[in-house]
Amino acid sequence: MSIISVKNIHKIYNEKTVPVHALQGVDLEIEVGEFTAIVGPSGSGKTTLLNIIGGLDRPNQGKVRLADTGLEDLNDNQLIDFRKNNIGFIFQAYNLIPVLTAQENVEFVMLLQNRPKDEMEKRAVDLLKSVGLEDKLNQRPSQLSGGQQQRVAVARALASKPKFVLADEPTANLDSKSTADLLDIMARLNKEENITFVFSTHDSRVIERARRVVNMIDGKIESDEQQAV
Amino acid sequence: MKKILNLAWRNIWRNKRRTLITAASVFFAVLFSSSMKSLQKGAWNEMIKNVTSLHIGYAQIHAKGFWEERSINTSLEESLIKEQLEEIQTEGLIDYLPRIESFALASSGEKSSAVLVVGADLEKEHKLGQLENRMVEGSLLSSNEHGVILAEGLAKKLNLGLQDSLILSSIGYHASSAIDLYPIKGIVSFNNPELNKQFCYLDIKTAQTFYGAEGMLTGIVLNVENNNVLESIVTNLRSKLDSEKYDVMDWMEMMPDLMQAKNLDAAGSLLVLGILYIIITFGIFGTLLMMTRERQYEFGVLTAIGMKKQLLAFSVWLEILFMGFVGAIAGIVGSIPIVQYFVSNPIDMTKFSQDAANTYEKFGFHPVFPMSFDINIFIGQALIVFLICTVLAIYPILVIRSLKPIQAMRK
Numbered sequence: 001m002s003i004i005s006v007k008n009i010h011k012i013y014n015e016k017t018v019p020v021h022a023l024q025g026v027d028l029e030i031e032v033g034e035f036t037a038i039v040g041p042s043g044s045g046k047t048t049l050l051n052i053i054g055g056l057d058r059p060n061q062g063k064v065r066l067a068d069t070g071l072e073d074l075n076d077n078q079l080i081d082f083r084k085n086n087i088g089f090i091f092q093a094y095n096l097i098p099v100l101t102a103q104e105n106v107e108f109v110m111l112l113q114n115r116p117k118d119e120m121e122k123r124a125v126d127l128l129k130s131v132g133l134e135d136k137l138n139q140r141p142s143q144l145s146g147g148q149q150q151r152v153a154v155a156r157a158l159a160s161k162p163k164f165v166l167a168d169e170p171t172a173n174l175d176s177k178s179t180a181d182l183l184d185i186m187a188r189l190n191k192e193e194n195i196t197f198v199f200s201t202h203d204s205r206v207i208e209r210a211r212r213v214v215n216m217i218d219g220k221i222e223s224d225e226q227q228a229v
Numbered sequence: 230m231k232k233i234l235n236l237a238w239r240n241i242w243r244n245k246r247r248t249l250i251t252a253a254s255v256f257f258a259v260l261f262s263s264s265m266k267s268l269q270k271g272a273w274n275e276m277i278k279n280v281t282s283l284h285i286g287y288a289q290i291h292a293k294g295f296w297e298e299r300s301i302n303t304s305l306e307e308s309l310i311k312e313q314l315e316e317i318q319t320e321g322l323i324d325y326l327p328r329i330e331s332f333a334l335a336s337s338g339e340k341s342s343a344v345l346v347v348g349a350d351l352e353k354e355h356k357l358g359q360l361e362n363r364m365v366e367g368s369l370l371s372s373n374e375h376g377v378i379l380a381e382g383l384a385k386k387l388n389l390g391l392q393d394s395l396i397l398s399s400i401g402y403h404a405s406s407a408i409d410l411y412p413i414k415g416i417v418s419f420n421n422p423e424l425n426k427q428f429c430y431l432d433i434k435t436a437q438t439f440y441g442a443e444g445m446l447t448g449i450v451l452n453v454e455n456n457n458v459l460e461s462i463v464t465n466l467r468s469k470l471d472s473e474k475y476d477v478m479d480w481m482e483m484m485p486d487l488m489q490a491k492n493l494d495a496a497g498s499l500l501v502l503g504i505l506y507i508i509i510t511f512g513i514f515g516t517l518l519m520m521t522r523e524r525q526y527e528f529g530v531l532t533a534i535g536m537k538k539q540l541l542a543f544s545v546w547l548e549i550l551f552m553g554f555v556g557a558i559a560g561i562v563g564s565i566p567i568v569q570y571f572v573s574n575p576i577d578m579t580k581f582s583q584d585a586a587n588t589y590e591k592f593g594f595h596p597v598f599p600m601s602f603d604i605n606i607f608i609g610q611a612l613i614v615f616l617i618c619t620v621l622a623i624y625p626i627l628v629i630r631s632l633k634p635i636q637a638m639r640k
Contacts, residue, residue: 056533057635077537084535091638095530099239104232111232112535160535 002065003164003196004030004053009062011048011219022048023059024219030164033194035187037201037210045219046200047168053198054087054166055079067163084112088157090167094149096141102128102152103137109160127155131185147178154185164196171203183209233540237547241555244520248552251516255556256563258509259610262502263564264600266609268571269498271601273491275575277456279595280487281480282358283421284347284428286326286450287459288479290314290466295447296478301331301402304445310475314449317469321458326353326450329436333399333407335429337387344383344429346397348436351378357452360417360430367391367415370432376414382425384416391416397429402442409439420590510617514624517549521625528629529637542629546622550615557614561607568600575599 011023022045030036038046051057052064055071064071067086074082083089096105106124115123128137131151141149150170157165167186171179187209189195199206207213215223241248281287290310295303307327314325329348334341351369355361361369370376377395379387389395393413401407411431419425437443451466453459459479466477481488531541578586578596586596 051635054533057633080532080535080537083533089534091530095527097236097527097531099236099243108232109534112537112540156534 001032002029003032003067004028004198005063005065006049006053007063007065009049009052009059009064011045011052011057012060015060022219023052026062026216026219026221028214028221028224030196030198032163032196033190034212035190035197035210036212036214037199037207038214038216039200039202039207040216040222041202043218044216046216048219049216050166050168050198050200054089055083084109084160086163088160088162088165090150090153090157090165090170092169092172094141094146094153094173096149096152096156098141101138101140102133102144102155105141105152106155106159109156113160123159124155127158128152130189131155132181145178147174147181150174150178150182151185154182154189158189158195162195164198167197167199167201169201169203170199171201171206176205179203179205233544234547237544238551240544240548241552247516247519248555251513251552252556252559254509254512255553255614256560258505259557259560259614260564260567261505262613263561263606263610264567265498265502266606267564267568267600267602268576268598269494270603270606271572271575272598273494274456274601275598276594277480277487277491280484283419284358284424285480285483286357287453287456288451288463288466288477289483290325290449290451290470291447291476291478293472293474293476296476296483301329301440301442301445301447304329304402304442304447305449305475307444307446310446310449313470317466319462319465321454322462323452323454324353324356326350326357326452327433327446328448328450329433329440329442329445330447331399331440333397335383335387336396336398337389337393340387342383342386343427344397345427346399346429346431346436346439348431348433348439350433351430353452354430357450363417363419365416365418367413370414370430370435372432373434374414374432375411375435376432377411378415378417378430379413380425380428381416381418382422383427383429384413386426389413395429397439399440401440402445405441407440411435420594422591506613506617510621513549513553513617514621516552517621517624520548521545521628525628525632525637528632529634532632533634533638538629538632542622542626545625545629546619549618549622549625553614553618554611557611561610564607568602571600572602 006026006028009023009026010021013020013022026049038049040046048057052059053066069082071079097108100108103124106127107120110120110123125134125137128134131154133148133151133155136144136148141152144152171182174182183206186197190197199210201207210227212224212226214221290305292303292305327350331346333344333346335344351360355369365381367378370378379389379395384390387395391413395411395413396408397411398408417428417430419428431439437445451462453462463477463479470477528541532538576598578589578598589596
């Protein structure tokens with residue numbers, strides 16, 4: 001069953017001055033439980049595609065359906081609500097809230113969902129345990145290493161019980177050990193809890209772990225292959 | 230809500246130095262404004278108290294139209310008005326002071342002068358304006374005593390002293406002839422030169438007999454606890470007395486010049502405080518510009534993960550309010566002991582400039598200015614800071630409203 005369906009997506013930047021065709025008719029279907037890497041060189045359109053799938057940007061042409069919802073039908077406020085309840089985001093620069101502790105960062109998304117306090121606390125602690133940070137609950141981002149911050153970001157992305165997680169170059173700022181740890185965690189969550197992960201990356205270590213690799217060049221999908229892990 | 234408050238509170242301390250500098254500017258503005266307004270209010274209360282207690286009182290009741298005509302023929306029937314006033318319960322009112330006032334010609338030998346004859350119960354007048362303490366010679370008149378108390382300037386002009394006599398002549402009630410000879414029983418001194426050269430007091434019964442107006446009054450002065458209770462007393466009396474027959478006038482209506490001076494002073498200080506607050510506003514706005522600029526990326530991330538723009542704007546508004554209120558509360562707390570000190574230890578102008586003190590005294594003002602401890606002054610400061618912060622919050626709110634997460638995160 002497709003959880004992400006992208007049809008004939010076009011995205012043009014600087015339409016009125018010097019048009020840049022970031023995406024040129026992209027079609028993509030992603031099933032529940034996939035562990036997919038979108039790869040390609042810089043400027044190939046992988047981040048743009050991820051932004052459009054995540055409802056952070058709108059295409060000039062084409063349709064995006066996520067879990068039976070057409071994003072083009074949603075206004076900005078509805079899109080924010082949709083993202084909050086359906087999509088988990090992991091950013092390259094972690095993007096945790098600096099004044100909140102690890103636990104509070106994870107709880108924050110649930111707070112936006114108006115979840116009960118007890119449930120928020122329990123889930124935040126469970127998620128941080130599952131990413132190996134049970135001893136860092138009360139540390140602020142500035143007191144954590146890059147790898148630890150990115151693991152908090154993974155826990156935060158999962159806190160809202162999203163239908164899928166989008167990760168934009170999640171390992172770009174991490175060392176080898178942290179990258180391996182993070183990939184292990186995400187692979188385990190994907191395998192054990194059937195969480196759908198979609199990455200944009202050009203990190204070979206991430207590509208090796210993906211079960212499906214979508215290769216983009218110049219705003220088009222050049223290849224789309226399943227691979228054994 | 231608690232978490233959002235917590236988040237906003239923590240956010241303002243992300244850049245401690247900047248927050249402290251911004252809060253400090255608000256602190257000094259509030260400290261200065263609270264102290265200045267307290268001094269201004271205290272000084273004006275003192276001046277009004279001086280002026281009103283000297284003669285005019287905080288308010289007066291007259292027969293309809295008396296104040297415009299100032300004619301003894303437009304007077305009140307004493308028994309009738311007293312009967313009506315006895316039925317009106319008025320909180321904060323100390324006493325009613327009946328008076329009969331009119332002009333007369335005072336003569337002694339070859340000299341004469343126009344005088345204002347004030348027929349009054351001098352015991353009650355003493356309670357209003359400390360009349361006995363202003364006596365330089367002689368004593369107050371007792372009830373029905375046939376005699377006159379002269380203002381010092383008038384006595385000098387007519388070259389009179391105690392035990393001398395004075396002829397008063399005037400046109401009395403309904404054009405009757407009023408003329409009589411009075412022994413001088415006392416000399417009273419006013420700081421105000423205008424009062425000093427024209428006042429003479431008679432006992433009220435004596436004055437009524439002099440003017441042929443037995444049982445009549447030209448006015449009743451209200452001796453009230455303070456200016457703060459005046460409005461309710463005047464409103465109460467106006468609602469209960471027949472407005473076709475009586476005028477109830479407060480000192481602001483009777484002395485529009487003083488009111489204008491007060492308003493002019495208030496406008497001047499408003500201008501000074503306005504300039505001060507404009508400077509503070511720009512200070513806070515500078516901080517706000519930096520904060521908004523620095524946090525574009527963060528705002529983008531927060532909306533990306535599902536924080537509604539309204540909630541984000543609310544959170545930023547709270548941050549600005551917190552920053553303002555840290556300074557405002559510190560300013561209020563800092564100004565309370567200053568104000569309290571000058572309430573108990575008024576500023577005595579004679580210690581700074583004898584010339585200035587003399588000038589004040591010349592116009593009938595006691596040259597000692599206490600501050601006024603009025604909680605509304607502090608609440609007012611907090612409201613001004615709230616208003617400034619709320620108006621300034623429009624800028625980040627507009628930025629957030631037009632925020633595109635992707636563009637914000639690119640910045």
